[in-house]
Amino acid sequence: MKRTLVTGGAGFLGSHLCDRLLRDGHDVLCVDNFFTGSKRNVAHLLGHPYFELMRHDVTFPLYVEVERIFNLACPASPVHYQHDPVQTTKTSVHGAINMLGLAKRVKARILQASTSEVYGDPEVHPQVEGYWGRVNPIGIRSCYDEGKRCAETLFFDYWRQHALDIKVVRIFNTYGPRMHPNDGRVVSNFIMQALRGEDITIYGDGSQTRSFCYVDDLIEVIVRMMESERGFTGPVNIGNPVEYTMLELAEKVIALVGGRSKLVHKPLPSDDPRQRQPDIGVARDRLGWQPTVALEDGLKETIGYFRRLLQDGAAA
Ligand code: NAD
Ligand code: UDP
Ligand code: UDP
Numbered sequence: 001m002k003r004t005l006v007t008g009g010a011g012f013l014g015s016h017l018c019d020r021l022l023r024d025g026h027d028v029l030c031v032d033n034f035f036t037g038s039k040r041n042v043a044h045l046l047g048h049p050y051f052e053l054m055r056h057d058v059t060f061p062l063y064v065e066v067e068r069i070f071n072l073a074c075p076a077s078p079v080h081y082q083h084d085p086v087q088t089t090k091t092s093v094h095g096a097i098n099m100l101g102l103a104k105r106v107k108a109r110i111l112q113a114s115t116s117e118v119y120g121d122p123e124v125h126p127q128v129e130g131y132w133g134r135v136n137p138i139g140i141r142s143c144y145d146e147g148k149r150c151a152e153t154l155f156f157d158y159w160r161q162h163a164l165d166i167k168v169v170r171i172f173n174t175y176g177p178r179m180h181p182n183d184g185r186v187v188s189n190f191i192m193q194a195l196r197g198e199d200i201t202i203y204g205d206g207s208q209t210r211s212f213c214y215v216d217d218l219i220e221v222i223v224r225m226m227e228s229e230r231g232f233t234g235p236v237n238i239g240n241p242v243e244y245t246m247l248e249l250a251e252k253v254i255a256l257v258g259g260r261s262k263l264v265h266k267p268l269p270s271d272d273p274r275q276r277q278p279d280i281g282v283a284r285d286r287l288g289w290q291p292t293v294a295l296e297d298g299l300k301e302t303i304g305y306f307r308r309l310l311q312d313g314a315a316a
Pocket of ligand 2: 060062064098099104106
């Protein structure tokens, strides 16, 4: 039985990862400061004999004994990571240093949840891992983008300098049940607006693109990456390469939810990437993985989840 630490384990992706690891027979330590995560996401695990929940902020040192570390702690939605940008950078950078220091002491394998944001507003399309990106170092998204870039730097320096067993995945837009209803990300916004019969807010003209991966597909490849051969460090792009404009996404959501929501346009936030699509050749070749859930099917699951939250009065 592997003792496995998941930082950010009470968040959207982290809680699904905890579920999966427990199913696979791990002894799971979930660490979270509940900034964007919630106890509700892991409430069903609290009685599990091999699940432990610890309130802790990864910007502070952590002394535990584990064999695997999945480092997911970091707010992921622009609204949340821009709320306290200094804390966002600290979480990525100090959090990475502390988790790497822990991995070094206990000789654990450690995986970093990096992001497609390391490519910034990309000129290379679709994005390949060899592309260095185009990131504004002083803009409103920089706390997240540069924090995650610096975390990658730290991972590769601990690998070169201390021979740590590292893995880095660059996650592209992912959605599904347990996203925070007021998260501010596009999928949760559009679904909540459609369910409440409110206007759907398109930022800019809606021609910008994203590629959306369903959470189950993403968790599968994160687990495969963690268990891949030693020395295969990545970075590896993980996501669903099917690309949509935000207008197309809005139309799909309205068609699936029904109702009378209309589209309204709001200003495009600064530094909002124009286009984003992963090249997943490396994940396909090295991990034998590709996404299996079509957007429409994943959206149906997600809509069902948000509908239940609204019925339970838990979507505040
Ligand atoms: P989320 O906001 O739901 O989860 C992040 C979790 O980290 C939350 O539970 C939050 O409370 C916790 N956290 C934040 N700061 C912390 C700190 N200092 N100490 C301890 N815990 C802290 O977001 P998510 O979508 O589940 O994202 C998980 C990870 O995956 C993040 O690192 C994010 O950058 C990365 N990622 C996600 C996506 C996506 O589309 N969902 C895309 C790219 C990268
Ligand atoms: N650290 C931690 N848990 C551990 C070991 C280290 O949180 O079990 C933190 C500690 O705060 C340290 C950081 O990780 O500052 C980096 O550790 P490392 O050993 O790389 O460097 P140093 O201790 O020399 O700063
Ligand atoms: N977006 C939008 N309406 C919303 C929320 C977001 O049109 O209510 C747009 C946003 O400007 C961006 C895209 O949707 O172009 C994806 O935004 P999100 O915050 O989900 O993720 P990220 O920009 O980090 O990829």
